[in-house]
Amino acid sequence: MEINYELQKQIFEIIKNQLKEDNPPEVKITFDRLKKSGFDDIDINKLIGQCVSVELFEIISSGKPYNDERYVKNLKKLPKSPI
Numbered sequence: 001m002e003i004n005y006e007l008q009k010q011i012f013e014i015i016k017n018q019l020k021e022d023n024p025p026e027v028k029i030t031f032d033r034l035k036k037s038g039f040d041d042i043d044i045n046k047l048i049g050q051c052v053s054v055e056l057f058e059i060i061s062s063g064k065p066y067n068d069e070r071y072v073k074n075l076k077k078l079p080k081s082p083i
Contacts, residue, residue, distance in 0.1 A: 011049040011056075024068060030075040039079070051075050051082045 018027040027048060034044045051074040058064050074082035 008049065011052050012045050014052050015045055015048050024072060026072045026075045030078055034078060037079075047078045048075065051078070054082045 015027065018024065019031060022028055030048060031044055034047060039047070051071055054074060055066055055071050059066060
């Protein structure tokens with residue numbers, strides 16, 4: 001599968017904004033937890049980006065609104081892949 005670097009850049013921007021705004025706070029908690037586990041910043045962004053991608057996919061494919069509960073649940077499971 002080819003990487004869409006423009007999409008990756010946009011997802012990383014979403015994560016950057018969530019960290020800056022501390023919204024949801026679980027993003028920072030997850031970032032710090034993964035950092036302490038030995039992951040570097042890029043790998044952490046990629047892992048959190050998987051969770052962002054799940055939400056974006058649901059919004060685009062089904063028209064369902066953003067689901068904060070699912071997003072936080074997936075963040076807490078990292079580095080395990082999100083559902």
